[in-house]
Amino acid sequence: MGEIYQALPDDWRLFIEHKFYEPAFYSTVINDWGVSYHCARQLGAKAFCLVDLGHHAPNVNIGDDRCALDSVRQAGGLHFNDSKYGDDDLDSGSIKPFQLFLIFNELVDAELSGVGNFAPAYMLDHRTT
Numbered sequence: 471m472g473e474i475y476q477a478l479p480d481d482w483r484l485f486i487e488h489k490f491y492e493p494a495f496y497s498t499v500i501n502d503w504g505v506s507y508h509c510a511r512q513l514g515a516k517a518f519c520l521v522d523l524g525h526h527a528p529n530v531n532i533g534d535d536r537c538a539l540d541s542v543r544q545a546g547g548l549h550f551n552d553s554k555y556g557d558d559d560l561d562s563g564s565i566k567p568f569q570l571f572l573i574f575n576e577l578v579d580a581e582l583s584g585v586g587n588f589a590p591a592y593m594l595d596h597r598t599t
Contacts, residue, residue, distance in 0.1 A: 518546020
């Protein structure tokens with residue numbers, strides 16, 4: 471990852487997405503936001519954490535993850551989807567709409583309060599069946 475980071479153009483950002491687990495496609499290396507944060511800090515100022523709303527253990531408070539990353543100015547973006555069993559990649563807000571409302575509420579609050587250089591990336595899953 472360090473080699474990729476060094477080769478990035480100056481106006482690009484690198485996003486590190488942590489996943490508690492991933493179905494059999496590849497091995498999980500960065501399994502929580504703390505490891506993601508550590509990796510981003512080691513890489514440099516263009517590296518940020520990406521919070522996936524769908525790949526979490528049951529009852530994880532994703533809003534707390536995002537707020538913790540905001541507090542250290544490392545929340546780079548959100549990967550919008552939802553899950554019932556952890557890796558469903560369902561439409562965002564389809565299972566927990568109130569959770570999505572709370573996340574947007576925190577995003578608006580962060581923007582209005584001037585938290586760091588607030589410029590999150592918003593990413594959507596695209597699935598074809």
